[in-house]
Amino acid sequence: MFITIDEADARPIYVQVAEEIKALIARGELAQGAQLPPVRQLASDLGVNLNTVATAYRELQGEGLLSIRHGAGAVVASRTAQAKSEEELRKPLRVALTGLVLAGLPRVEIMNLVQSELRALLKGAK
């Protein structure tokens, strides 16, 4: 589990952890049924409290990506998250693209970035 916390990132730690695990699942590096590290282990690896990791796990469980069993561990439940509304999907994309446009990147460069990121994510796709 190669997860890192970015101090410069304003988002809460548990959100960052959840986001990184999501990316691992999307890439197929965490396949369906795969066991996740115990909250204590991942927490100590990251230098945070175990409850912070537990919150991330519960968030992912809420999205249908993990299955947590008290006493046993957490496993990847599915590679597909529960359905969101189209607007919930579009908004983060709009925010990201707005940032790129305001950074002054030309259209072609933005498309290159998108394709490069998307390729990395779909690498392990079926």
Added chain:
Amino acid sequence: MFITIDEADARPIYVQVAEEIKALIARGELAQGAQLPPVRQLASDLGVNLNTVATAYRELQGEGLLSIRHGAGAVVASRTAQAKSEEELRKPLRVALTGLVLAGLPRVEIMNLVQSELRALLKGAK
């Protein structure tokens, strides 16, 4: 100024407001030099406190997009935000794309979404 607050959106109100103004600037609907509404007016339109809007304005000023003068108002200072690191630009994009992949959208559909959003943003570009 057509800005709306999304109750379902977990992000703070001032972030949502700042984000929507950014999109207006990117689209060219708020050109360089354009005057922004007084914090009291926008605040009452949105049904929030004036300081909440003021915080959004200051955030945008910090990114170099607005110029605020005490007693006068706020105007669009630039259409280009201050330089961010490549990772700061990539991360939101990765998060957005991860969400789309986990939602089960096929590659072509994701690319269609991206192009549709990007077209809307670049509509007013020179």
Added chain:
DNA sequence: GTATGGTGTATAGTAACAACGTACAATTCA
């Protein structure tokens, strides 16, 4: 079965943050 070690969960405390109401200060203009 039950003891033990491993696992997630619950609770309480602290600090920081978001949003608000109110008072203050700078600018504009009649």
Added chain:
DNA sequence: TGAATTGTACGTTGTTACTATACACCATAC
């Protein structure tokens, strides 16, 4: 100059993020 308009500062309240510590569930060896 004075009044209206604009952003700013300050104090309060409720929420959130994170932590430390104690609890509850599960698997397994014996």
